[in-house]
Amino acid sequence: MRTPLAPLLTVSLLVLLAGCRRPHSSSQVDAGTPGAAVKGPxxxxxxxxxxTMVLLGQRWAERFMKTHPGAKIQVTGGGSGTGIAALINGTTDIAMSSRPIKEAERQLARxxxxxxxxxxxxxxxxxTFYVHESNPVDALTIAQLKGIYLGDITRWKDVGGKDAPIVLYSRENSSGTYTFVKDEVLGGEDFTPRAMTMPGTAAVVHAVGLERNGIGYGGSAYARGIKELKVKKDAQGEAVAPTSENIQSGAYPLSRRLFFYLPREAAGIDKEFIDYTLSPEGQQIVLEVGYFPEK
Structure with a gap:
């Protein structure tokens, strides 16, 4: 029995038409359309x-994401200790710290x-140690700062100022800045209970700006609307201002590095972001925010 010709012609025509269609390719999708492929990491x-590093981290993230539309960088604060704890617990990719990691923390991370x-x-x-703009005191020794924050010196007249009580502002103990001051200024001793704990450097600056007898401390990038004190290593030493040159050269007695900590060697998008922070553009942002380049 012979097969009818018409059904065979119909099938052949459908196969031919299917073969003439252009296959869909993701590389041909317009970048402006939904579902478009995004170049880069x-x-x-x-x-x-x-x-201390939140503002800097946010600026890096904003600039990076503008040129890397497929990337999302989420930056939050909480203090250096909080960041390192998150790293140890596996709940952050990068920990920001304004102090070196402690050996006990390093062992936990490992x-x-x-x-x-x-x-x-x-x-x-x-x-930087901040005072109100009207405060006549311009410089203090590290020993005087220690006496103030241990509670041994309680009036400004004892360090060359007015006969007025010293109002102390400090940071929470999860802060790397708190740890740095405790180690480098207080010699590891505890802050006086009279020191009022503030949730961030911006809060310290705001409080000192309102309190004529106040003193606080934090990163130099936040010093707006207050006076920064010069610092002497000892009574016979030179009073050194926290300028860019003095901090980068190490002449300023309370200079420090700011760090990222990662669980392992950076790869992929993490590495792209870190490379950006250390690039000339990233280090220019460091200057714009008010800190100083690492290189």
């Missing part, structure tokens, strides 16, 4: 820690990440 990076943590210095800073 893609993914989310969480960055958490030092309140329990989860045998090849970590990895330390990346990203900028330099100087711990």
């Amino acid at each position: 893609q993914g989310t990076v969480t960055v958490k820690g030092s309140d 329990q989860r990440y045998p090849h970590g943590p990895v330390e990346v210095p990203v900028a330099r800073d100087g711990i």
Whole structure:
């Protein structure tokens, strides 16, 4: 029995038409249309820690995401200790810290990440002591700052100022700035209970700006609307201002580095972001924010 010709012709025509259609390719999708392929690294990076570094981290993230539309960089504060704890717990990709990681923290991190943590210095800073603009005191020795924050010196007249009580502002104990001052200024001793704890450097600056007898401390980038004190290593030493040159050269007694800590060597989008922070453009942002380049 012969097969009818008409059905065969119909099938052949359908196959021919299907073969003439252009296959859909994702590389041909317009970048402005929904579902378009995005060039460059893609993914989310969480960055958490030092309140001193939050503004800097946010500026880096904003600029990076403008040129890397597939990337999402989430930056939050909470203090250096909080960031390092998040790194140890595996809840952040990058910890920001305004102090070096402690050995105990390093050992805890290694329990989860045998090849970590990895330390990346990203900028330099100087711990500044702030007073009200009307305060006649211009400089203090490290010993005088220690006496003030231990509670041994309680009136401004004892350090060359007015006969008025010293109102103390400090940071929370999860802050890397708090730890730095405790170690480098107080010699490891505890702050006086009279020191009022503030949630961030901006809050310290705001409080000192309102309190004529106040004193506080924090990163130099936040020094707006207050007076920065010069610092002497000792009574016979030179009073050194926290300028860019003095901080970068180490002449200012309370200079420090700012760090990123990672669980392992950076790769992928994490590496792209860190490379950007250390690039000439990233280090220019360091200057714009008020800190000083690492390189």
